[in-house]
Amino acid sequence: MVIVLAQGTSKEQTAIIIKELEEANCTASITYGEFQNIIGVVGDTHNIDRERLAAFEFVEKVLAVQEPYKKANRAFHPENTVVRALGQTIGGDKLAVIAGPCSVESEAQIVGIAQAVKAAGANFLRGGAFKPRTSPYSFQGMKEEGLDLLKIAKAQTGLPIVSEIMSADRLDRFVDDVDIIQIGARNMQNFDLLKAVGQTGKPVLLKRGLSATIEEWLMSAEHVMAAGSEDVVLCERGIRTFETYTRNTLDLSAVLAVKRLSHLPVVVDPSHAAGLWWMVDALSRAAVAVGADGIMVEVHNDPLRAKCDGAQSIKPERFAALMSSLRVIAAASTRRIEL
Secondary structure, eight states, X not given: OEEEEOTTXXXXXXXXXXXXXXXXXXXXXXXXXXXXXXXXXXXXXGGSOHHHHHHSTTEEEEEOOOSSOOTTBTTTOOSOOXXXXXXXXXXXXXXXXEEEOSBOOOHHHHHHHHHHHHHHTOOEEEOBSSOOOSSTTSOOOOTHHHHHHHHHHHHHHOOOEEEEEOOGGGHHHHHHHOSEEEEOGGGTTOHHHHHHHHHTTOOEEEEOOTTOOHHHHXXXXXXXXXXXXXXXXXXXXXXXXXXXXXXXXXXXXXHHHHHHHBOSOEEEOHHHHHOOHHHHHHHHHHHHHHTOSEEEEEBOSOGGGOSSOGGGOBOHHHHHHHHHHHHHHHHHTTOBOOO
């Protein structure tokens, strides 16, 4: 349920509505807009007398929300959410660019790449310390040492860190050392992990599951938000279809659909979608053109010797050229990229 308050409604009047909702054992979430305020209602709303609420002179209208996701619903929060980390933003008019290697391999590697992507215009550093791999014999990441190396790169560049968590028992380290905690595609419906990460209040980047519908994806975001973190970034990284030429099938229509359904920012990961380095540039440009709030690109100084996903990684010089072309497209799409 959504309650739209009339313009100029006072705090005292708002408190009257909230009291009514709490007496019905529901939770109220207030969104303060430029022209009007909205109260989102979560819980069993069957016991709420909607006609009584609508009778208050300062209530403009009472709306039912049919979708199962509430906090992630644009009806609850008409204005776009902007997620902030260390002075950088995802959402709004500034295009977010998250770049870095699939996995942290050494201090020289991660620091060198961090410096290169920052110089090209990236404003977030991605790097995997814990790697979920299909094969148990593949490189699993440097784990805690990888987080330590990411911190060194952050200290030298000032870039906020985005890194994937695998299990809740590592949560303390991620809260201390990572600026945006990433939930990978394989863990999109690991509801215990979603709840644990949400309880930290940290910003979360939630990747779409391998075969997840848009509603399932938004429901996973709802788990995080219901637990406490309102700062969720959705990441489209391709879904599994019958096609095998690419690693996954990039669903750019999901960007448009999510922006209609939800207020949460959406970024696109063309690297994991294609699995082929030579497709990353074009797919990145397409993502920006369709209205994504940012891109997440894998960059490696020596892809042929990368311990993870070298085939989909681009070199720093190619990333710099990509950023130059993205500035043109971003400007045409009322976005901006800052150096």
